[in-house]
Amino acid sequence: MEYYGNSKTPQGASKATTRLRTFTSDTKISLQMSRLRSYESPLKKKYDVGKYDLAENYVFQESMQELIPKSTPEYVDKGEHYVERIMRALHHFKQCALIGPSGTGKTHIVYLVAEIAGLPLWEINCGLQTTSFDLFGRYVGLGKENWVDGQIVSWCRNGGILYLDEANMMKQDVATRLNPLLDTRGHIVLNEKDNEIIPRHPRGFVVISMNPFSIEFAGTKPLNAAFRRRMNAWITFDYLSTGANVNKDEVVLIRERGGVSKKVALQMVNVAAQLRYNYKRGEIPYAPSVGDIINWAKLVSDGTGVLDAAEETIISTTSDDMTTQETVRRIVKSAVEHGSGQAPIQEIG
Structure with a gap:
């Protein structure tokens, strides 16, 4: 390896010193590259995508x-x-x-x-x-x-x-x-x-x-x-749960991340599924995401009532229009009152 861009040993420096400096430089580079490669997502194995190595061992600066x-x-x-x-x-x-x-x-x-x-x-x-x-x-x-x-x-x-x-x-x-x-x-x-x-x-x-x-x-x-x-x-892409199709994985997700019971999580997903159904029909301007439902669940797990928490996280998020909010409020109340069962789909209009 060249010393400071020159293959000759500089005047006054021994070959041993040159090799030492070269070794030190290589070691620093090696350690830096090792550190840059050190983080690997724990989810890489879960999704089994090892054959699609997009970085191909490229080390970004x-x-x-x-x-x-x-x-x-x-x-x-x-x-x-x-x-x-x-x-x-x-x-x-x-x-x-x-x-x-x-x-x-x-x-x-x-x-x-x-x-x-x-x-x-x-x-x-x-x-x-x-x-x-x-x-x-x-x-x-x-x-x-x-x-x-x-x-x-x-x-x-x-x-x-x-x-x-x-x-x-x-x-x-x-x-x-x-x-x-x-x-x-x-x-x-x-x-x-x-x-x-x-x-x-x-x-x-x-x-x-x-x-x-x-x-x-x-x-x-x-x-x-x-x-x-x-x-x-x-x-x-589409929602996990829409209309009468409620996905059990979404219920588990809300229960685990929101800290609520399975019964409450199911009520919440039922609400979201019905609102998404209405949204896809163009009847309301927004449908709750998984994150919106988790926010709802967190307020409930903190001691807020299910309907009161929905006012802050689901109903108000949907629209500023009071008529639309009342429609969403009715859907939320109906689904919650039906308990853990599937509330009937409510079409607007």
Whole structure:
């Protein structure tokens, strides 16, 4: 190994000293790489996705380590194998799309996949307030001495998962600029920086998520056709429990994380299932996620009555409209009064 970039021993330094310094340097590098590799998600074996090694033993620089999610809760699905399907899509195609109603865990599972794969996560909400400066970068101050990379350019340089949330709210000019990144060209042209060409990192993956159009997501629009074609795999998400179909795993999840009895957990999931049924019919603007139900359960386990806790966590969350709140209140009360059994589905209108 060369000493400070020179194969010759510097004047006044013995060969033994050179070897010692080289050994010390190699040891430091080895220890640093070992430390960077030290964290491995305990959920990696659970989901049995070892054959889809997305990082392929690539060691990300230390500044990227803090972007790798840690301690992400387990994702519970109903036999859909979402984790495996996403990692398989990224392994084969480098990019995929997730579509489904709000509250079905799309963002949660992207965090989980990033943790299992050991990849930094670059998350971008594609709302209309997100500017091209935020995404691609800008010069700061006067002149062209201080350039600051945006999120997408930083991802291009460093690798990991670029997560575009609410992608169907993305500005069309942004989607168009992403197209070269997502096809065989694999680069982005920085018009803002003298047309510098930034190649896509070999360990760079893309996941987009979007909600189907509904009254809740009035700002959504169809994806740019060229951008849509570049998403090689589409994975559809749905709620664990909807209508008369109540998933026992969701009941167990609420009982364990919310700290309530099985009977109360079942009542809560029944409420959520009925509200989701009404939401999917376009009758209410929002349906409770698993997280919403857990929040409800936590207040109940803290001593608040079931109906009173629902006012704070379920009913008020659904809408600001008093008529809609009253409709949701009626559904909650009916399901709770039916005890642990399935309350009849209530259609609105």
